[in-house]
Amino acid sequence: MSDAVVENIKMKVVANQLPEDSEKIHSMAESPLHHVDLASLAKQGLQEGGVHFCEKPLMGLLTLRCHPSAKQKTAIKSLLGVALPMEPLTSATKGDVTVRWISPDEWLITLSGDKAFDLESRFQDKLEGHYSLVNISGGTTVFELSGKDAMNVLKKSTTIDFHSKVFPTDKVVSTLFAKSSAIIRRLDEQRFELVVRRSFSDYIWLWIQDASKEYGLVVDA
Amino acid sequence: MLHIYCPHCAEYREEEEFHAAGQAHIVRPLDPDACTDKEWGEYLFFRKNPRGLHHELWVHSAGCRKFFNMTRDTQTYEIKEIYKIGEKPSVVDSSVPQEIASGAAS
Numbered sequence: 169m170s171d172a173v174v175e176n177i178k179m180k181v182v183a184n185q186l187p188e189d190s191e192k193i194h195s196m197a198e199s200p201l202h203h204v205d206l207a208s209l210a211k212q213g214l215q216e217g218g219v220h221f222c223e224k225p226l227m228g229l230l231t232l233r234c235h236p237s238a239k240q241k242t243a244i245k246s247l248l249g250v251a252l253p254m255e256p257l258t259s260a261t262k263g264d265v266t267v268r269w270i271s272p273d274e275w276l277i278t279l280s281g282d283k284a285f286d287l288e289s290r291f292q293d294k295l296e297g298h299y300s301l302v303n304i305s306g307g308t309t310v311f312e313l314s315g316k317d318a319m320n321v322l323k324k325s326t327t328i329d330f331h332s333k334v335f336p337t338d339k340v341v342s343t344l345f346a347k348s349s350a351i352i353r354r355l356d357e358q359r360f361e362l363v364v365r366r367s368f369s370d371y372i373w374l375w376i377q378d379a380s381k382e383y384g385l386v387v388d389a
Numbered sequence: 390m391l392h393i394y395c396p397h398c399a400e401y402r403e404e405e406e407f408h409a410a411g412q413a414h415i416v417r418p419l420d421p422d423a424c425t426d427k428e429w430g431e432y433l434f435f436r437k438n439p440r441g442l443h444h445e446l447w448v449h450s451a452g453c454r455k456f457f458n459m460t461r462d463t464q465t466y467e468i469k470e471i472y473k474i475g476e477k478p479s480v481v482d483s484s485v486p487q488e489i490a491s492g493a494a495s
Contacts, residue, residue: 271453
């Protein structure tokens, strides 16, 4: 193998999936619930109820996989502004960057959509050694369920125990939500965040409407 | 439903989140080219089907997506032990010869 080929292998290629002009993101990209028109539902639908739903569309999601060495951990901490959570089922937040523990060698990083490419590029520049960072923004979306009955909707949909004694704020679980995969994190006592597959988001939206009917579903824009 | 402890998530979860991946501790022949057809066929296709203790491979497919081993009683469905890949089971049936004890780790 020639040196030139080895050079090519070392070089990691990252392509920006979004338009150069970050203003254009919202005119060019559509959230998977675009057809639902949540903004209109927020105005026309219920204004009070036990469950509040909102979508956090077009966020930046990155999957980091590695067995971090001490040196890599330091580098990752300076890149993210927060240390990788090493304890199972925990998460760490700094500003708009959140890092979730997914498995012993996998973390899910979320941040605002227009900053994902910048973070990805900085990882490629600064982080040495064996690791993989993949932008999965296009394949996932983020929902937020809140309100006094949000936990009841979760109880109907998953087998996880959400009591605050065993499910404190910032705990993360990858599980099945209504039989489709979801990464659920507690934001505070009554707020939960769901990271779901883009292709399942319409199904989950329909499920949430049905499961929330008895409590009253309020759509927040 | 079985209530299964995932050694990676360090938490009990419902069986719904897991998949059974068959018999554990199957050792790939070191030199496949030197195997007879019978040896290779047995490695690929032949599995134990015991009544009683069984060492199985499971995967937490909806959670951390990691594999681990489980010793389970196939008659009572009782889970005797969960242990990580590479570790040796401590619950073994002494009445059957254990090829696991001879150092095969998987």
